[in-house]
Amino acid sequence: MTQPSAQEFNRTFAKIGLLSFGGPAAQIALMHRELVDERAWLTERQFAGALSFCMLLPGPEAMQLATYAGWRLRGLRGGLLAGLLFVLPGAFVIWALAVAYILYGAQPWAVAAFMGVKAAVITIVVQALFKLSQKALTAWPSRLIALGAFLGLFALGAPYPLILALAALAGSLFFATKPEALTELTPAPPLSQSLRTLALGLVLWLSPLAALFLSGQSFLTELAAYFAQLALFSFGGAYALLGWMTQTLVQDHGWITSSQMIDALGLAETTPGPLILVTQFTAHLAGHGQGGLGLAAVAGLLTLWMVFTPCFLYIFLGAPYLERLLAMPRLRAALTGITAAVTGVIASLSLWFAVSVLWPSGAFETVEQAFAQISWPALYLIATGAALSWLTKGNLFILILGNGLLGFALYAALGA
Numbered sequence: 469m470t471q472p473s474a475q476e477f478n479r480t481f482a483k484i485g486l487l488s489f490g491g492p493a494a495q496i497a498l499m500h501r502e503l504v505d506e507r508a509w510l511t512e513r514q515f516a517g518a519l520s521f522c523m524l525l526p527g528p529e530a531m532q533l534a535t536y537a538g539w540r541l542r543g544l545r546g547g548l549l550a551g552l553l554f555v556l557p558g559a560f561v562i563w564a565l566a567v568a569y570i571l572y573g574a575q576p577w578a579v580a581a582f583m584g585v586k587a588a589v590i591t592i593v594v595q596a597l598f599k600l601s602q603k604a605l606t607a608w609p610s611r612l613i614a615l616g617a618f619l620g621l622f623a624l625g626a627p628y629p630l631i632l633a634l635a636a637l638a639g640s641l642f643f644a645t646k647p648e649a650l651t652e653l654t655p656a657p658p659l660s661q662s663l664r665t666l667a668l669g670l671v672l673w674l675s676p677l678a679a680l681f682l683s684g685q686s687f688l689t690e691l692a693a694y695f696a697q698l699a700l701f702s703f704g705g706a707y708a709l710l711g712w713m714t715q716t717l718v719q720d721h722g723w724i725t726s727s728q729m730i731d732a733l734g735l736a737e738t739t740p741g742p743l744i745l746v747t748q749f750t751a752h753l754a755g756h757g758q759g760g761l762g763l764a765a766v767a768g769l770l771t772l773w774m775v776f777t778p779c780f781l782y783i784f785l786g787a788p789y790l791e792r793l794l795a796m797p798r799l800r801a802a803l804t805g806i807t808a809a810v811t812g813v814i815a816s817l818s819l820w821f822a823v824s825v826l827w828p829s830g831a832f833e834t835v836e837q838a839f840a841q842i843s844w845p846a847l848y849l850i851a852t853g854a855a856l857s858w859l860t861k862g863n864l865f866i867l868i869l870g871n872g873l874l875g876f877a878l879y880a881a882l883g884a
Contacts, residue, residue: 472509477542478549484852485553487845488740495530495742503537512535521790524803526702527740531555535783544784551780558741559748561770565735566752566764568710573731577876583736584875586727586825588868591857592737593821594708597814599652601806610808617812621711622819628712629701631813632806639805640798657788669818687758688849690721691767695747695774702744702775703806708813713750723754726824738868747775789875797821825850845878 472480480502488495499832503509510518518536521844522529531554538550572578605611613635620626620634677696680689694716702709708732717723724732729750736746748768786793795798825846827838855872860866 470626472507474542476507477538477546478553481534481538481553483556485555486740488530488554488558488677488742491527492530492743492815496533499530499533499537509541509727514540514740517790521786521793522783524793524799524841525779525786526700526781527775528702528744531742531776532783535780535785537715539783539787541781547783548780549784550629551776555772555776557744558739558745561739561741562745562748563752563765563768565739566749566756566768567761569735570753570756570761570764577879580879581729581872581876582731582734583825583846583847583874584871584878585868586821586855587846587875588856588871589730589734589737590818590821590825590850591853591867593707593733593814593818595857595862597811597818600814601811604804604807604811609638610804610811613638613805613808614812614815617809619812621715621813622816625715628709628715628813629697631809632701634696635805635809636802637739637805639808643804643810644797655749662788663787665784666781669777669784673774673777673781676770680770682791683777685765687755688767691723691751691754692770692774695751695771696778698747699775699778701812703810707743707817708810709744710746711817711820713747714817717750717754721754721756724750726820727828728753730821730824736867738865744775747771752788769795822850849875849878 473810483496484495484499484502487498500515504512504515513604515537518540519533522532522536525532531551534554535547535551539547542549573582601614605614616636617631620631622626674696677689677692680692698709698712701712710729714726714729718726718729732746732749733743736743736749739745748771751767751771752764756764758767826842828846849871852874853867856867856870857863860870
């Protein structure tokens, strides 16, 4: 394993941040090529262990993997820089897209184009569901946990944190194995040092929330509190979180609409960086609805802070204990249960997306009403999205852009 110079380090992690399109699988593959194959800054064993560790944590595993790699190579400053370089390019793009969406999203041609994007998102989420279910639902307890999570969220409207807690409990009961032998342990820091890191991290993370509460900023306080809670339970990535965000942002608070939620995911899919930047986009829209572009900018920045600050804290606290954490059978078993539950949550999200796109006018009571109210252009665009995905072998950028253009073309052809 070689040690990079500061210039090499900065250049490499900036490259990773700018090219991190395509979701966590593509981002992890990019980091493996850059850090293991081409530069040998990390060994295969170190990279695999770090990835397993990051998958145990709430939050975007690819961003946390970049942070861990930076910490491993150049300490605390390296971890901060690597994590920021992974997030900031996408955050700037998301802000630009949010402004464009706010200014032009209500135009008829834009509505038509976003119909194509929404249809493409259905294809993307269904594909993610299929891939995850093949890996996660290999045993009957996993299938039962997934079914329970689906019914709990879609049919009963149970809180997402409760679903995760019950899944973790079930997983720890069904999937626990014998403890693994601990070898090649990294020396752990003194407990006092870890406690100081925890205290400083919590103060930095929660200070904006306390300041907003004391100043009487009710909307921003509620927004910050919600995304702080989300940061603690963000297992399963953005697809799983969207179900919970829909519950809270759309149904409970009414800050954004269900249509805007689907648009947010579609646009976030086209940007570099972690897909969980969809939270920033929704915050921009919520802030605009409450107080214009100025509040939209503040809401987005606040959300970035509340969502990503804990990700750095998780790494800086847990990285020195990596081998010990990975050897804990109950922890691994709980994660297995959570992964199964996330499959059910994404299934719920897929169904909700499809219903929202195909029946934009609202609920129906009979099969005849469903047939009469279905949006045939939306059904056509779902079919073209599936076809584009197959023809391009899952290229997300071409899928979203192509289906958006098809939506615009359909609008022009129908003379809407």
